[in-house]
Amino acid sequence: MKKGVLAVPLFWRIFALNAVVLAAATALLLWAPVTVSVPVVFTEALVLLGGLAVMLVANAVLLQVGLAPLDRLTRRMATVDLLRPGQRLPVARQGGVSQLIRAFNDMLARLEAERAASSTRALSAQEAERRRIAQELHDEVGQSLTAVLLELKRAAERVENADLRADLRHAQETTRESLDEVRRLARRLRPGVLEDLGLVSALTALATELSTHTGLAISHSFQPGLPALDEQTELVIYRVAQEGLTNVARHADATHVEMSLRHSDGVVGLRIRDDGRGLGLAHEGAGIRGMRERALLVGATLDLGASPTGGAEVNLLVPLNRNGA
Structure with missing residues (x-):
């Protein structure tokens, strides 16, 4: 008309x-x-x-x-989802x-x-709280466990009773394992390697640590010449990779995972592909919705589907024209 x-x-x-x-x-x-x-x-x-x-x-x-x-x-109106804009x-x-x-x-x-603005505030507060807890774990709990470990070592060296010395050695090993676990949790809460060495090193360390801790075989490939990304974009990519690999280790019953990072035509793409049981008819949980919320912060799109290996595949596409290269 x-x-x-x-x-x-x-x-x-x-x-x-x-x-x-x-x-x-x-x-x-x-x-x-x-x-x-x-x-x-x-x-x-x-x-x-x-x-x-x-x-x-x-x-x-x-x-x-x-x-x-x-x-x-x-x-x-019955099917609209604010985590899938447009x-x-x-x-x-x-x-x-x-x-x-x-x-x-x-x-x-x-x-x-409004959802994007509130998610930005909530996730920023969450990251700040993670940094605070990681710092306290490192400074308070970590130092206390280190002191206990040294005291147990000195006590074991002074004790002449063989059985008591063995018990102290066992307590020392238990304390050392607890200290390693505290340090691992602190690294997961605050990826210092991401701030110090960059995204590629942080993803490599994440894959190595998760593979060692869970026994899951994780192979990774990163295309050379990755454009420089701002701090928020790198953190979003890292957190999506962390959540994706954790979901595979917990729920997929997979034996092998492939993680890759590529860039072309003004887009940086993260892909995580496993050979597990796939998504099936399962509903999206808090972890996947959290990944979608993080993707919205940098104007990225997150797609989940079946992988050629029979499992699930996660694809995060971050446009560089929004964040700059």
Whole structure:
């Protein structure tokens, strides 16, 4: 409809559809060579019932055409997910339904912006809290366990009883394992290697540590010449890789995982592929939704699907035109 022409409200559109059906029925009764007797004979009743059926079918078809935009709007409202931005309905013309669809699209845009802003604040606070806890684990718990380890070592050297010395040695080993576990947790909470050595070194250390801790075979390949990324983008890629590998180790029953980092055409892509049991009909849990929220922070897209090896595949695509290279 051209600009300047008054839009027809939905009420008058439905009224016009029904008026067309009734007008057609009236014309049929006026010009059709059919009369109604008293009492009604069978052939006359058959003609009237046939005309009624035709009118009902025509009315149903016309209403379905007129209300189809509302059906599309209802389905989209039931399936919309703010973690998958850009889900908009096309607005083809003016009118009451088109105004409703346009308002729904505007509402989605506002909700996506508000969700992105709140996710940014929440994840920033989460990272700050992780750094604080990691620092306390390193400074307080780590130093205390180190002191206990040294005391046990000196006590074991002074004790002459062989059985007691063996017990102290066992306590020393247990303390050393606890200290290693505390350090491992601190590294997971605050990846210092990411800040000191960069993304590639951090991903390599993550794969090596997880493989050693879980026994899962993890192979990785990183394309040379990776563009320089800002701190937030590197942290998002690292956290997505960390969560993806952790999910494979916990839930996939896989024996081998492939992790790769590529860049081309202004996009940096992280891919994690395993040979486990795949996604199946499982619903997305908090871990996957957390990865989607992190992806939104840098304008990236996260896709999950089946891998050629029979397991699951995670693909994170980060556009460089948003974050710069």
